[in-house]
Amino acid sequence: MTHKIAILGASGYTGAELVRLIAQHPNLEIVALSAERKAGMTMAQVFPHLRHMTLPSLCKISEIDFSEVDLCFCALPHKTSQEVIRDLPKSLKIVDLSADFRLRDAAEYEKWYGNSHAALEQQGEAVYGLTEFYREDIRNARLVAGTGCNAATGQFVLRPLIAAGVIDLDNIILDLICAVSGAGRSLKENLLHAELSEGYNAYAVGGTHRHLGEFDQEFSKIAGRPVQVQFTPHLVPANRGILATTYVRGDAQEIYDALCAAYADEPFIEMLPFGEAPSTHHVRGSNFCHIGVTADRIAGRAIVIGALDNLTKGSSGQALQNANLMLGEPETQGLMMAPLFP
Amino acid sequence: MTHKIAILGASGYTGAELVRLIAQHPNLEIVALSAERKAGMTMAQVFPHLRHMTLPSLCKISEIDFSEVDLCFCALPHKTSQEVIRDLPKSLKIVDLSADFRLRDAAEYEKWYGNSHAALEQQGEAVYGLTEFYREDIRNARLVAGTGCNAATGQFVLRPLIAAGVIDLDNIILDLICAVSGAGRSLKENLLHAELSEGYNAYAVGGTHRHLGEFDQEFSKIAGRPVQVQFTPHLVPANRGILATTYVRGDAQEIYDALCAAYADEPFIEMLPFGEAPSTHHVRGSNFCHIGVTADRIAGRAIVIGALDNLTKGSSGQALQNANLMLGEPETQGLMMAPLFP
Amino acid sequence: MTHKIAILGASGYTGAELVRLIAQHPNLEIVALSAERKAGMTMAQVFPHLRHMTLPSLCKISEIDFSEVDLCFCALPHKTSQEVIRDLPKSLKIVDLSADFRLRDAAEYEKWYGNSHAALEQQGEAVYGLTEFYREDIRNARLVAGTGCNAATGQFVLRPLIAAGVIDLDNIILDLICAVSGAGRSLKENLLHAELSEGYNAYAVGGTHRHLGEFDQEFSKIAGRPVQVQFTPHLVPANRGILATTYVRGDAQEIYDALCAAYADEPFIEMLPFGEAPSTHHVRGSNFCHIGVTADRIAGRAIVIGALDNLTKGSSGQALQNANLMLGEPETQGLMMAPLFP
Amino acid sequence: MTHKIAILGASGYTGAELVRLIAQHPNLEIVALSAERKAGMTMAQVFPHLRHMTLPSLCKISEIDFSEVDLCFCALPHKTSQEVIRDLPKSLKIVDLSADFRLRDAAEYEKWYGNSHAALEQQGEAVYGLTEFYREDIRNARLVAGTGCNAATGQFVLRPLIAAGVIDLDNIILDLICAVSGAGRSLKENLLHAELSEGYNAYAVGGTHRHLGEFDQEFSKIAGRPVQVQFTPHLVPANRGILATTYVRGDAQEIYDALCAAYADEPFIEMLPFGEAPSTHHVRGSNFCHIGVTADRIAGRAIVIGALDNLTKGSSGQALQNANLMLGEPETQGLMMAPLFP
Structure with a gap:
């Protein structure tokens, strides 16, 4: 049909x-x-x-x-x-x-x-x-x-962790690297090839990016109490891709297990082996999201990274x-x- | 099956x-x-x-x-x-x-x-x-x-013109711009991002590129007499794509008609409207080849340009x-x- | 002072x-x-x-x-x-x-x-x-x-050859690859990073680029008779640089000698060893122009290539x-x- | 002399x-x-x-x-x-x-x-x-x-803050974005243009990057007690530049003042107006380091960002x-x- x-x-x-x-x-x-x-x-x-x-x-x-x-x-x-x-x-x-x-x-x-x-x-x-x-x-x-494309990436990384109660809700930092197609086809000086290629910068620093509205809504709903994350997006010279490097507090293995459990049957979410980090190179043009978990050298802290193609x-x-x-x-x-x- | x-x-x-x-x-x-x-x-x-x-x-x-x-x-x-x-x-x-x-x-x-x-x-x-x-x-x-990927691009542009007898066989210049994946995964200094991005150059200048063997073989076979083209490839900072800008002598409209006739039923060869030029941007990751024909301001000369993805x-x-x-x-x-x- | x-x-x-x-x-x-x-x-x-x-x-x-x-x-x-x-x-x-x-x-x-x-x-x-x-x-x-930046590049390559009478004036092709800063800070879709990076194309094909006015004026003046060149610019994903690949007819060694003689005392024009090709990588941000000459495999033809930084x-x-x-x-x-x- | x-x-x-x-x-x-x-x-x-x-x-x-x-x-x-x-x-x-x-x-x-x-x-x-x-x-x-180039960037941002006692020493995250020339001219697959351009990823995640040795040594010396930071470098498709996005706890204005005081007479360190974020675009090829401070929406947290050219x-x-x-x-x-x- x-x-x-x-x-x-x-x-x-x-x-x-x-x-x-x-x-x-x-x-x-x-x-x-x-x-x-x-x-x-x-x-x-x-x-x-x-x-x-x-x-x-x-x-x-x-x-x-x-x-x-x-x-x-x-x-x-x-x-x-x-x-x-x-x-x-x-x-x-x-x-x-x-x-x-x-x-x-x-x-x-x-x-x-x-x-x-x-x-x-x-x-x-x-x-x-x-x-x-x-x-x-x-x-x-x-x-x-x-x-939102940033909101999707951040949520894929964090939702199962909040739901499983394996991370400290008051110490979540979402550091994102975003490709330029997320800004759409709008004509702005900083989106010109001459101004964007070969360099990079953070923008909407300090909690002013609109996708925070989605994070606040969804994370607070899952947690059953207000949750606020820190969120800094960066713009780099690439066309497709979002990489979310997330700093959380909790046991890295528990965090990994919570993600593996949440995504065991999902056709588009791929968990990497523990300790590996994903790359936007490996999802370009596809509907897949790759997620990796690494323990930090400081006990009780972990880095969880997600990668997807913002347009797909x-x-x-x-x-x-x-x-x-x-x-x-x-x-x-x-x-x-x-x-x-x- | x-x-x-x-x-x-x-x-x-x-x-x-x-x-x-x-x-x-x-x-x-x-x-x-x-x-x-x-x-x-x-x-x-x-x-x-x-x-x-x-x-x-x-x-x-x-x-x-x-x-x-x-x-x-x-x-x-x-x-x-x-x-x-x-x-x-x-x-x-x-x-x-x-x-x-x-x-x-x-x-x-x-x-x-x-x-x-x-x-x-x-x-x-x-x-x-x-x-x-x-x-x-x-x-x-x-x-x-x-x-060869360059050889394919050049032939898509030139074979129907040689076969139809609409161009001067002794005045053919194939000026190619090639992306870096054509060089494969080999570890060479000039293929490093730091050395390739932000600049470009010709290589194998003067008729030394191996794909000339294919051009010589195929064009001479079609023409029924030896045909030698000039061929200069250029390497630019992009990963996929070959753009063949071909300088030929003949009537631009006849040239266009010969190409349209040759490719009328081909599923992967797209003729652009007369006077338009193709771009590798528009074939990336696909099996299509786009071809455009433009008359030069000098009577009796035409520029025929083909674009395809070298890896596809x-x-x-x-x-x-x-x-x-x-x-x-x-x-x-x-x-x-x-x-x-x- | x-x-x-x-x-x-x-x-x-x-x-x-x-x-x-x-x-x-x-x-x-x-x-x-x-x-x-x-x-x-x-x-x-x-x-x-x-x-x-x-x-x-x-x-x-x-x-x-x-x-x-x-x-x-x-x-x-x-x-x-x-x-x-x-x-x-x-x-x-x-x-x-x-x-x-x-x-x-x-x-x-x-x-x-x-x-x-x-x-x-x-x-x-x-x-x-x-x-x-x-x-x-x-x-x-x-x-x-x-x-014009393109006009400068083409003239550095061709003026001494026309002046010395070592090339055929009716068979000159100027094939240029240009970086995007030449288009200035203007807001156009095709200058956006998302549209320019990772691909390339010819533009102003067939003799419509305005810098032809300069070529016509200057080359005809030197030659003492009308000279028209073919000129195709290409836009590639880089910010600075013009590479002029010039197809001429004449003896490659005579061509090389004419250029070496013309530029012997010039502080900013560098002649490469015979047979080498310049790269825009090597002039970025500088006031230098590099020029190389190679003989084609077809007798009586040569390729002369010039490279400079369009903004400098x-x-x-x-x-x-x-x-x-x-x-x-x-x-x-x-x-x-x-x-x-x- | x-x-x-x-x-x-x-x-x-x-x-x-x-x-x-x-x-x-x-x-x-x-x-x-x-x-x-x-x-x-x-x-x-x-x-x-x-x-x-x-x-x-x-x-x-x-x-x-x-x-x-x-x-x-x-x-x-x-x-x-x-x-x-x-x-x-x-x-x-x-x-x-x-x-x-x-x-x-x-x-x-x-x-x-x-x-x-x-x-x-x-x-x-x-x-x-x-x-x-x-x-x-x-x-x-x-x-x-x-x-180390990463070590320099992180220290320019953090040293005056540790010295002035205006940040919490147990909650420092250094999130870096690095250009590829920092890896030198070594021939590795992931440094090839075809593999690096158009994508990005974190590496040495979890506290394994060697520049941590410098951070530990210097920050602990200034603080007079052991200080360990979290540090995640990312590799992006650009040739020059390091951007250090630093997450710290303290009063943003005090932090800004400490940096301004420390660098008031420095010829190469430029403090941006409060609330602005630097870009590696603006230091390329130079010996300058730009630093910006922004308060986060969460009280008591600030983001301090530094940018410099890793090769210069x-x-x-x-x-x-x-x-x-x-x-x-x-x-x-x-x-x-x-x-x-x-």
Whole structure:
């Protein structure tokens, strides 16, 4: 059975990544691709790497007949997404890749994003899209909110540890190294090749990155009490990848065992042998997440490191994984491609 | 029906790329992976990006039971390959990725490679593996010699023009820009990140690159008289991709028409609109080749540019395409994945 | 004696590069830095790598007292530059880094740049700034027009060959590989790290690049008859560098000798041993240009390759070299720093 | 007055960097360059970027007449260095860039480096080369031990905080991002462009990196009691740069004030405005170190970040700074060049 798919915001990186992934999926058919400012263009003009595919031309959202769509991916900018989704048919299955429906609490949303939410009804309805932890809810959801890519990486590393009670909740540091595609196709000086290549820096230092809203929400929920982590993202000259180096307190072996237990049956989460560290080189272009645990020389401390591809497992791959659940497809359908190395 | 596959030389880049591609193929099963110096190790230890796959451990060639193998890919170094293939079962289907069986003439082989050929019988039997031009021969071949990656790119651009008689045969310049994975996993100073990134240079300048042996052989055969091209490869800081900028004399529109006619039914060769230039960005990780034609401001001259991924269409993808033909599989099986961008 | 220097357009890459170079110059003092849209900001805010220097804050051009300026570098965008320079004091020494005064013929200017020239008087007065070939004119000039960076590279390779009559004037191909800083700090999708890194392509194919105007003007002048070259620039993932691979017809040894003779006394042009090819790796951040000559396997053809740093020798370094001449300073003052490698 | 300089181990990156820096120094003359395996070659053959300089050819150490040398830089591999220095004239001024004389305690040396020290006498004599903190000792030293590049970066950030007593000594995390030139010119698979570019990973996780020996020694000495930090280095695709993101506990403003006070008169240490984060982009190729302090959202915690160029301030620039002191030259001589950006 073929499911009819629309992608809103198809001229950005996550939109293009969705098309790349769906190209490998036997049961999904793309029937509509929107991009307001590029409406009328072909996908090959906007993304020449998709030239070989037969795809609908880009259109405006208003031109889409949603009655013929089984599931709609929204890869629109934050804030725009909530306004668009608010006005879509109430019965349409939606996987949103923006930040708009990740936070359940309207006040928290406003605190981190600076504006009041324009689609409170849908916000209440949305299911948080971290598949491995919300699988059953997602299966029955109408609207799934894709997680932040940094937020996904940090949670893969930390959720099982908080749930198992094997780490000190007041001493968690999440030090992330992020590739540039996470910033999207936006035109900013610091994203130019000439300014980004050959150097690196931290940004949003001190606890100002918006993905902290997700960490606070999810970690506190699991712990049953407020949990705040320290979180510093760094931008390095690479296109895909997030590496989360996490400093925690607890017994390294217990930590490792908790992660192994949590992910024993997960098709996309790979636990490395104890003492090994993962690399973003080994997940590029794939839906896999690699996790490693090492004991520190200081007793009672451990370093847990996770690696994934921000555009795939961190965003569009996660979105397709969720869509598979929502459509009754096998969860891994279209997602088992091996990473690209070198 | 499942075909049993062995890969000799699985610890190099083309070996790993074969595994990546075969992972997407529904009817191939890898039963043996060899790597003499790394025998005993798992593939995950040598290539952690393949960690999620269930694969045989690396072994020595002597440990493989070839009676259980339907087709063998040889991704061994030049010169080693001929010695190994000479001693393999005479009935075994083989796709060789080395340079050892590309040149039909033993003297030409010795001229370009500096040693006498150790497997003359197999050299006589081998079919040149440029699928789009030797398709029927490959279908019936036992031993197929994969082309050089530069040689493939140059031929995709030039063969139809020579065949159609639309260019001056004495004024052909092939200016190539190559990514570093074409040099393999060899440990040389100029391949270190610190030495390669941020700069670029020509090498093998003046007609000394070995792939000229293939150009001479193939172009002269098509033309029915000796043809010599000028060929300058350049090494730039990127991992995958070959861009062939070809300077030819002839009518640009006739040139374009000849290419369009030649590739009208080819699944992997994409002709760009007249006047557009391809980019290696748009073929990365895929089996596609993009070709563009532009008229020069000087009448009677044209620039024809081709782009492909050296590890896929230039090497392991071509090898799988050929194996599909030899095994009676659909030619595109396992090869239609979209490029990775960004 | 200290010369007082103003830099107009100090918020771009060539402006910053001028500051970097002048920092090493014992006799130049920067008294004014303009940037219309960033007026009021400090240089450290715009270019934190210059944080350690004591520099005037950015201002508007209208705020500069030019009576206190000995020499003014104009690093403004094309077209803006001519309008600004037209209205500057008629006695002020100026080195312009834009394209506005490179072409002597107003019709040629309009043909390549698409607009009529707004400062015809100054256009007539300007001296072409390729130091090695216009040294005496520059010494006495009031207004010097810095060359295009590609144009400089191609001319270093070809001018002595045309002048010496050792190459066929109707068969010259200039195949260039360019780094991205040549495109300036402009915000375009194809200049983003995510879109540029890991791939490459030709652009302005077929004879449409504006620097052809300079090639046509200069080569025809030397030859005493019209000369048209073929010129294809390529953009690769690197920040600094131009590599000009030039295909010419003539005797390689005569070509080499002509270049060695022309550059025997030049402090910044380095001839490599015959048969060696230069690399942009070896000129990065310096004012040097490396040139190599190789004979092709086809008799009567040669490949001549030049390499320089587009921001230094191709632009701001050339500008300072010219300013030194105009101010009576030693020509190499502030410019002998070694390249940065790795 | 001209000082005569020898560089042992001139075929590595730190050797080449010394030559680059000395090229700008008015009072140093290079009289000998050694490289055992490349003896007889010219520097231009080994490092073509130094082609324009007049330099002695590479020789064996045994060929150097040290009676004509005023100061000798040793840029030899660890372990080799101690054996060579042991046998050099006892009166020769030496700046060693290896790890061999950094640790004062022979047992600590053996613990971290795995072999017993072969030059105990010199080990006892050596002065630790972190200029800003050992300036007077260095001025009078015969043998100075250059610090580790990671060790330098971490100490610039942390020493003043430990000395001022403004941070909790039991909660210090040093998370470093390092460029690849720190690994030297060694031929290892993970340093190849194809393996390093486009991805990143942590290494020596859990407290096994040898530079911890320096941190332990120095921090414990300042604190007057044992201090152990957590330290995780990461390798990213860039050639120069170390970014130290340090997580500490204390009042951010007090921390900032302590750093500002410590570095108020330092020519090479730049404090950023409170709340700003430095970038390795802005120190490339220079001897500067940029430091920024930010308060975390969790009260009582701060993030202190330092950035420098590992080959310059982290190694060869530091070495020249020390040599200046030992030779009675101004400390900043030859070292004030601005960073290269972009």
